[in-house]
Amino acid sequence: MKVLAFAASNSKQSINKQLATAASQLINEADVEVLDINDYEMPIFSMEREQELGQPAQAQAFFKKIGEADALIISFAEHNGSYTAAYKNLFDWTSRIDQKVFQGKPMLLLSTSPGPGGASNVLAAAAGSAPYFAGDVKAQLSVPSFYDNFDPSTCTVTNPEILDQLQSAVTLLK
Template identity: 70%
Template sequence: MKVLVFAASNSRQSINQQLASYAASLIPNAEVEVLDLNDYEMPIYSIERETQSGIPDQAQRFFAKIGAADAIVVSFAEHNGSYSAAYKNLFDWTSRIDKQVYQNTPMLMMATSPGPGGAQSVLASAVGSAPFFAADVKASLSVPSFFDNFDSEAGELTNTELKQQLEAALQLLH
């Protein structure tokens, strides 16, 4: 099983990247590819830029990576209650290739934040809009208070209940 993993964040110290990578590591016999959104940085989307220069190679590569995956694990960073600008721009460009960005690939959508909200606003938005972009969301999980529930040194969830919820969610990707 080829699993594509990324955080919807361009932070080099992304807690969402830590969470997504950890989740993927729990999938037995998976071939995991972790993407860094910094490798997909492009000009801010506009119809004028698209008309003038076409769709950037970074969006084409991202779309191809999704198409080659058997499953996707993504964790969304929440910026002011919504998507990070880095993710939203990549998504906007990619949606111009094909509105079915996620190509019916089974997905686990997650989110975390340092606070008790666990980035639930952005996760709800992502899950709610997913069907419009051909996302086959098998499960979603919010991890509140990241630093209280995740050991960054060991790279794992320490909260037993959240770990069980994550393991159950991952079973749905098979």
């Protein structure tokens, strides 16, 4: 099984990338690739830019990566209650290649933040919209108070209840 994991964040120290990586490590016998969406940075999408540029190579490469995967793990950072600008822009460009961005792949959707909300607003938006873009959401999990429930030095969830929930969610991708 090939799993593609990434954070919907362009932060170099993304806690969501840490969470997506930790989740992907819980899948036995999987070929896991953890992407950095910084590798797919493009100009801000607009119809005029699309007419001028066509489909940028970065959007095509991102769409191809999704297509090559058997399952997806995405962890969403929340900026002012919504998607990060970096992820939304990548998604917008990619959706112009094919509205079925997620290509029918089983998905585990995650979110986390330093605070008690755990980026649950953006997670709800992502889970609600994924089916419209051919995403098969198998599970979703918001991890509140990241630094109280995660050890960045070992890339592990330290809260036993959250770890159990994450392990259960990961098994649904198979």
